[in-house]
Amino acid sequence: MYDANALRRFKADIFQALAHPTRIAMVELLRNGEFSAGKLIELLKLEQANASQHLSVLRSKQVVVGRKEGNQVFYSLRDPALIEVLDSLRRYFQRHIAGVRATLKKISKLEARER
Template sequence: MTEQNKDNCCDCNLTDELLENIPDNEELEEISDIFKSIADPTRLKILFLLKNGELCVCEIFDALDKSQSTVSHHLHILKKEKIINGRKEGKWIYYKLNNPEILEKLAEFSKVIE
């Protein structure tokens, strides 16, 4: 706490205790990146498309009615955050959720903030 803040604050001395409950900056950055990666309607649609299992990228293109480059961009972001993974079979890539519980957790989260 700065000297200026000490003059304007109570004498409770809880600062160290409060800071112990905050994850370190690296962990906060990771959490923030995950939220950013799913904070897009198209990426959320991709997650819901993959809810019932693996899909070929061509099926994702068709379902979203978006260009190949747009869908690829969104898939890349989700892959980077390890939310989905892909496997190549011939000339196609098949995507699936790394952990299907993510959709349940998102539903729980949205109920908490209602």
């Protein structure tokens, strides 16, 4: 039997990989199939270096794989089963939607004030 702690570190790593809005956005896009790094950058309006760093995190945590084709690198989810994880989180959110909405509203107001 393997160390339960090591297993938890693995789980924590996966969560960590997803613990950034940009990386969530990337993974959500990749649900629909593969995208080149450049396309991800364009769609998400990111700095090239920043995007590359986030992709590097996703790669190192084995969340995505890159397929090199000529000049470009096409990324896709390493295992679509990850989508299930995201979907269950989505359901979790839907159950909390009232609370989430209230908080989103608060945030919008705060952000409006900051402008």
